Amino acid sequence: xxxxxxxxxxxxxxxxxxxxxxxxxxxxxxxxxxxxxxxxxxxxxxxxxxxxxxxxxxxxxxxxxxxxxxxxxxxxxxxxxxxxxxxxxxxxxxxxxxxxxxxxxxxxxxxxxxxxxxxxxxxxxxxxxxxxxxxxxxxxxxxxxxxxxxxxxxxx
Amino acid sequence: xxxxxxxxxxxxxxxxxxxxxxxxxxxxxxxxxxxxxxxxxxxxxxxxxxxxxxxxxxxxxxxxxxxxxxxxxxxxxxxxxxxxxxxxxxxxxxxxxxxxxxxxxxxxxxxxxxxxxxxxxxxxxxxxxxxxxxxxxxxxxxxxxxxxxxxxxxxxxxxxxxxxxxxxxxxxxxxxxxxxxxxxxxxxxxxxxxxxxxxxxxxxxxxxxxxxxxxxxxxxxxxxxxxxxxxxxxxxxxxxxxxxxxxxxxxxxxxxxxxxxxxxxxxxxxxxxxxxxxxxxxxxxxxxxxxxxxxxxxxxxxxxxxxxxxxxxxxxxxxxxxxxxxxxxxxxxxxxxxxxxxxxxxxxxxxxxxxxxxxxxxxxxxxxxxxxxxxxxxxxxxxxxxxxxxxxxxxxxxxxxxxxxxxxxxxxxxxxxxxxxxxxxxxx
Ligand code: HEM
Ligand code: FES
Numbered sequence: 001x002x003x004x005x006x007x008x009x010x011x012x013x014x015x016x017x018x019x020x021x022x023x024x025x026x027x028x029x030x031x032x033x034x035x036x037x038x039x040x041x042x043x044x045x046x047x048x049x050x051x052x053x054x055x056x057x058x059x060x061x062x063x064x065x066x067x068x069x070x071x072x073x074x075x076x077x078x079x080x081x082x083x084x085x086x087x088x089x090x091x092x093x094x095x096x097x098x099x100x101x102x103x104x105x106x107x108x109x110x111x112x113x114x115x116x117x118x119x120x121x122x123x124x125x126x127x128x129x130x131x132x133x134x135x136x137x138x139x140x141x142x143x144x145x146x147x148x149x150x151x152x153x154x155x156x
Numbered sequence: 157x158x159x160x161x162x163x164x165x166x167x168x169x170x171x172x173x174x175x176x177x178x179x180x181x182x183x184x185x186x187x188x189x190x191x192x193x194x195x196x197x198x199x200x201x202x203x204x205x206x207x208x209x210x211x212x213x214x215x216x217x218x219x220x221x222x223x224x225x226x227x228x229x230x231x232x233x234x235x236x237x238x239x240x241x242x243x244x245x246x247x248x249x250x251x252x253x254x255x256x257x258x259x260x261x262x263x264x265x266x267x268x269x270x271x272x273x274x275x276x277x278x279x280x281x282x283x284x285x286x287x288x289x290x291x292x293x294x295x296x297x298x299x300x301x302x303x304x305x306x307x308x309x310x311x312x313x314x315x316x317x318x319x320x321x322x323x324x325x326x327x328x329x330x331x332x333x334x335x336x337x338x339x340x341x342x343x344x345x346x347x348x349x350x351x352x353x354x355x356x357x358x359x360x361x362x363x364x365x366x367x368x369x370x371x372x373x374x375x376x377x378x379x380x381x382x383x384x385x386x387x388x389x390x391x392x393x394x395x396x397x398x399x400x401x402x403x404x405x406x407x408x409x410x411x412x413x414x415x416x417x418x419x420x421x422x423x424x425x426x427x428x429x430x431x432x433x434x435x436x437x438x439x440x441x442x443x444x445x446x447x448x449x450x451x452x453x454x455x456x457x458x459x460x461x462x463x464x465x466x467x468x469x470x471x472x473x474x475x476x477x478x479x480x481x482x483x484x485x486x487x488x489x490x491x492x493x494x495x496x497x498x499x500x501x502x503x504x505x506x507x508x509x510x511x512x513x514x515x516x517x518x519x520x521x522x523x524x525x526x527x528x529x530x531x532x533x534x535x536x537x538x539x540x541x542x543x544x545x546x547x548x549x550x551x552x553x554x555x556x557x558x559x560x561x562x563x564x565x566x567x568x569x570x571x572x573x574x575x576x577x578x579x580x581x582x583x584x
Pocket of ligand 2: 089090091092093105106109110121
């Protein structure tokens, strides 16, 4: 090839070099980006388990709502039925407080009724109810990873 | 008349073998040396040898960008010192804050300086943004520098936000719980984003170490680099904007147009906009001493103000973080209270849509508002429409912030500040 009249047509070799060059560069950049993001997503959590034992059914008075601090839930007993309501506000995650008629969030003032339904305030969803079962050793077992409808009870 | 003693001693040192090896040009005596001093020193060469008089006028820029820079430097300095004691562990972080306050010599001072400089930096970066807007300084050829600036503004907020968690007190814990929940309202990626930010589902050890790594390394490094590019661009875009700028700047020399019967130096082919383009030499003064000494003076003032604040007011530290009892009301740092107020109406609209639109509008501004009229003048008449829109948004942001800060009491209920019960009665 002559300097003064550069050959505009790509030779087969030049074409392959350019294609593979770009492919390799794109692949390298994409792979490192994906690996870095994936690296940042934790695979193991050292958080408290979402499954916990709340205690013996008889630890809870017959008509009661018990706040369980560490788990951020309310355990609701009516007669021989048991339910478990989340105490984490669905707005931005503050812990709600119990009032006479329901629940109240101190952060932005959302109000929930005793079924967890939003009465007023910015909370977009009702407070979820969690699945309550009985363990083999006769303890209430709450699974915070499973939500159920408000009318689902555990009858003991 | 002979020079004062310190100056004579300095000159003696400067002319010694060692002195010469450090400072190639001594204290300048002539205009030539004044230029050489600027060009030969690492720290000074970032700035031109001569500057436009207009750029020096305090009433034009108010030095707001420079003040932001100084605050950033103070934050780096005090922050590095704090790192020698701080331990990013949920068990020890709070104790190390107490140690800094009560045990470490000058620890309280460093912590206070770091905190107040951080607040001031948010304030001054915002004021700088407003100055640049109201003087039309984001227009051609400075569009991209404005975009970098918006990036710096967001970085400043991110730096503040990540730093906020580190003391691991009630304020920290709940501000981050609320703040990261706002992020989870973003469509599709929201919950994943929160998980990624916290390294889990709740604010705990993983979140603390992540925020720490971001706060002490990633964000300052990125911000430092961006500040460097920002300042470089200020120079390359022809120094500070001023009213008599040529309407259109030569962006690039078209090589095809140049006669080929001579050789060219690099300077002749590089981008055409330099400080000199379209300027009257009479409008220019030597950077040494006119610019350099103003800059030094401003640094002294900034440092004095930060020290003053740090000596007389202590940075707050509430009780140890308690995931069960949010303080009532739980408030974010002041610059996010406008956002928190919006979020109290609707987390999605207030926390995602409105701020998202505002940031997009800021980023696109220089590409939408392209007329070159009114550059280099405050509140130019020709820019009435843009100025009105910006001012309305700004006032709204201020109003929401003031409401969130002063008019929200327990349960985020409306409460006039003058009717607030004494602090003891509020009870957390
Ligand atoms: C960390 C934050 C920032 C630092 C340290 C910084 C620093 C500076 C400095 C030192 C200057 C020289 C003029 C002056 O002092 O006013 C400047 C100019 C400028 N800044 Fe910033 N800045 C920051 C953030 C911003 C923001 C948030 C914006 C806007 C979105 C912005 C846009 C500009 C523009 C367009 C100029 C050129 C102004 C002109 O030519 O008149 N900067 N900046
Ligand atoms: S977090 Fe409960 S109302 Fe905002």
